[in-house]
Structure formats: C-alpha cells, structure tokens
Amino acid sequence: MIEILTSGVALGVHVPGLLLADRIREQGGQANVSVLERLMTPETLATTARSKQAFHRDFRTALAGQKLARNASLATDDAAVEQQFKAWNKAGVKRFVVFSGFWLTLIEQYAERYGAVPVDICHVDSVQSPSFDKAGPTSLEPRHVWLADADSGLIPCSIPVSREAPLPWQERDSRLLVHGGGWGMGTYRERAAELRQAGFDLDVVAYENQDLQEEGVRYFMIDPSWHPWLDNGYPPFAEAGKPFEQCQGHHGSFDLCRRALATVSKPGGGTLLDSLWSATPAVLLEPFGPHEQRNADLWIQLGYGISFAGWQNQGFAPEVLQELHEALLKADVPDYSRELL
Template sequence: MIEILTSGVALGVHVPGLLLRDRLREQGASARVTVLERLMPAHTLATTARSKQAFHRDFRVALAGQKLARDASIATDAQAVDDLLRDWRAREVSRFVVFSGFWLPIIERYVERYAAGADGVPVDVCHVDSVQSPSFDKAGPTTLAVEHVWLADAANERIPCSIPVSREEPLAWTDRDHRLLVHGGGWGMGTYRERAPELLTHGFELDVVAYENRDLAELDGVRFFMIDPEWHPWLDDGYPPFGPVVPDEVPVFAQREGHHGSFDLARRALATVSKPGGGTLLDSLWSATPAVLLEPFGPHEQRNAELWQHLGFGIAFDDWAAKDFATDVLEDLHTALLAASPADYSRALL
C-alpha cells in the first residue's frame, strides 16, 4: 500500500498526488491519497477558506500571507492524527510519498510509534516545484531518511522525472484552437485578470478560469470556467468539480476521471497564461502547451519560471509582448516541449 500525502491548501500540491494515485492504480498498485486538512478542526478549515478568498482578491495580501504562514501540522487534531496512524498500521502502508512538508512531523510520530528499531517505511519527498517549496521550509528539518524526487530541478536545469497527467499524446499545433488558457492556479491568484484585456486586443480568444461569481462578465471572445466554489479537497477523493460558467445561469460542474478538467482546456490552447506554479508546469509539460509566465507567488515560483524559460518551454509575459504576441514564438516553445522525455515517476516507484 502506497500512501500519498498532500495538502488541500494548494491544488498544485494536491492534484499531482491524485494523478500519481491514478497512474499507480492503472498499473495494478494499491495507492491512496490523504489530505492534511482532514486532520484539522472545522474552525481551522473555515479560516483557510477565508484566506483563499482574500488571496484571490488581492495578490499583495497573498504574498504577505505566504511569508507569515506557519507549520500547518501543529493545527491538526491530536485524536484525528492518532486514528490515522493506527489506520496506516492496520493497512500495512509500505511507502509514503509526501507532497507537502507539513506531513513529515506526522510520519516521524508514526515511525517512533510503530517502526522504531526496524528498517522503517520508505519515504519519498516529491517536489512539484523546481526548488524546495515553503511547506518544507516551514516544517524544518526531519529525522526521517527521505528520498528526494524532483519533478523539475532548477539546480541542475532539467526535468529528472514527472507524473503523466494523461497517456494521450499532445494535440498537434495545427489542430489547436486560437485560444489562450488564462488562470491563477487553484486559488485564482496573481495578475492574470489584469492581462486579459490586452490579450483580447491582439486577436486571441480566451478561456479564463474564474474563482468566484464576481469575476464573471459578458466579454466577446471570453469563455469562463470555474471550480465549484463549494468544493474543497478534503471533502472527497476526486478531482476538482469543474465546468463552464455564464453570468446569471446556474453552472453545472463535473468531476473528471483520470485527470483534472482544466487540463482538457490546456491541451487545446496555444498557451497558458498564469503564474509559474508547479502544477502549471506539469500541465504545460504533458500537454506540450507553452507557458506564458506572469508574476510569481514567491521565490520558488520565480525559480520555476527561470527553469521553464531556460529549457525553452515558456516565456515571460512582457517578453512575449515585446515580440508583439507572435504565435510562431509559442510554436517554437511547443516544439521544445514535444521533445522532452522525462522518466515516469509512477513506473519508477513500482
């Protein structure tokens, strides 16, 4: 049994865990995803939901909040943690794959209680970002003997391995819509909304991922999509319910099987326009869709952007604007992405 440990605070951490689970199950392995927030009391989750809304509405608040964040494992309920440790023991978990550093102190407790003096349980720390992300910095050093797995590696300027979002081949460049996918990650953060009018004036149609109803507007050339605002990763084991939204109409959200719904939009787009989160890079890689990179959410995302530009997979928004938003620039990036051939982490894990 492989236990995949994520956090619902960031879909760029949680969705890759779901993808890994599905790729493992396709190969006959037993794997389960557990979300850290399921161990937290209701009042803590309510605070998290309020923070998400504030971070979406003002990127400056988000950047300040990131600096003030603390180790989330201390907010967990002690009884819930004890129950989970017993559950791991009963299910004979044979390996942990950790996507959030806040899980490491909890695994330490498990090892102390059930595996002290033995060989222990192998722990893979799976880095979605190209450098260590804030959750591992906030959690501090660990006593566990972990194996570090990098889905992107800024230090060595490469992609050592990856998690396939889909087994489908990327869509051919000539078969793509003349559209851009514009979004702000799972929390809808960043400056993507401010960039939409400029992109429209240059002849692109847009698929914009809204975060709340107040983001919607009647704009020619723009289709809006949204993750169900009532859904949170700790409510179920599926991908975010996702669908098109129209002002003054009741939306219909659906949970995609196998991968998240927004990836279907990325596959058909000429580029994604977004901050450089780790999940965005993963989608870019497996859809062979170039990333037009907006302002990063912290230093780790800045390193993501630098890596993607170095590899020829992405371009900064202002640099693309200086080239008059030329589509042949995007086609060159698409060609470079097609040539990437990272190892499949799910296969290596087995």
C-alpha cells in the first residue's frame, strides 16, 4: 500500500495526489489518499474555509496570509491522529508520498511508534514550497521527487493527468481558459477583462456567484460547498448554472485546458502539470509568492509559457501560443507512477 498525503489548503497540492493514486491503481497497484484537514476539528476547518473566501476576494490578503501561516500539523486533533496511525499500521503502508510538508511532523511520530517507512517528498513546485519551509527540518531521510526543478532547468519526472494524447492545435476551440488556481486567487479577473477587449472568447473558472459578471464569457465553477477533506473525489465541476459532477480519472477543468489555446493563470504547480499533459501553453500572471515566480521562470525558460506582459507586447498573437504548444509536444518526461511500482 502506498499512502499519499495531501492537504486541502491548495488544490495544486491535493489534485496531483489524487492523480498519482489513480495512475497507480490503473497499473494494478494499491494507493490511498489522506488529507491533513481530516485530522482537524470542525472549528479549525471553518476557519480554513473563511480564509479561502478572503484570499479569493483579495490577493493582497492571500499574500499576507501565506507569510503568517504556521505548521498546520499543530492544529490536528490527537485522537484523530492516533486513529490515523492505527489505520496505516493495519493497512501495512509500505511507502508514504508527501505532497504537503505539514505531514512530516506526524510521519516522524508514526515512525517512532511503528517503525520507519520509506518517504518520498513529491514537489509539485519547482522549488521547495511554503509548507515544507513552515514545517522546518525533519529527522526523516526522505527521497525528494521533483515534478519540475528550477535549479536544473528540467522536468525530472511527472504525474500524467491523462493518458490521452494532447489535442492537435487545429482541433482546438479558439478560446482561452482563465482561472486563479484552486482557491481562485490572483489577478486573473482583471486580465480576463483585458483579453475580452482584445477579442478573445474565454472560459473563466469562477468561485462565487458574484464573479459571474462579464458578458460574453463562458463561466465554470467548482462547487463552493465542496472541500477536499469531504471525500477523495475530484472537485465537483460544471458550467455555471448546471449540476456539478465529479469527473473520473482527472479533474474537470483539465478537459477545458485540453481544448484551449492557452491557460491564463498564476504559475502554480498544478497549472504547470495541466499545461504539460495537455500541451497547452501557459500565459503566466502575477505569482503567489517567490516559489511560483520560480515556476514561471522555468516554464518560460523551457519554452512552454510566456508572461502576460510578454504576450501582450507581441499583440496577443495566437502564433506565439502555437510555438509554445509545439515545444510542449516534444516534452518526454518519465512517469513517476510507473517508477513507484
């Protein structure tokens, strides 16, 4: 059994964990996903949900909140942690794959009680992300797995979002996918308005009903009442006004990404993953912290993305996006799920 440890504070951490579990199971392996927030009290979860809304509404608040965040493992409930440890021991976990640094303290405690288990730290971002910085040093001896590596300028391995081949450029919709990551953060709404003025048709991922304002935009939403700690399904997703559905095998927004000319978003690790496996260029907006700036720099260096300002300076020419798409098609990246098995 491979135990995959995620956190609900960011879909860019949680969804790659779900994808890894699905790719392992497709090959006959056993995998389970645990979400850190399931070990927290209802009061703590309510605070997290309120923060999500505040961060969506004001990017400056989100940036300040990131700096003030503490090690989330300190907010877990002792009884829930003990129950989780017993479940892991009973299941015979052979390896932990950690997507959030906040799990490391708990794994140390588990190792002291039940014996050491091999640990992979799977980095979705191209440098160490804030959860690992906040967690501090660990007594564990983990293997570091990088889905993108800013220091080497490479993509050492990856997790396939889908086994389907990217859609040919000529078959794509003449639309752009605009979003703000799992919590709807950043300047994507302002940039969407500029792109509409430039004449582009847009698919925009909205996060509250009050976001549904722009005429001529096709809006999609994640169910606002859903949180990653409620189940191990992908975020319920649908065009605004239609019933939400949980896609199988990958998250629903990826289907929009596959058909788009580009995805326009802050440079989160999940956005890079979607860009890679759909061969859809990334138009990169203002980052959520220095680690996302390194993500953007890497994607531009590899020829897979362009800054919003850079594309704007070229008159928003679609030909620029096609060149990036063709570069993405040439990417040949090892599959981390195959290596695990």
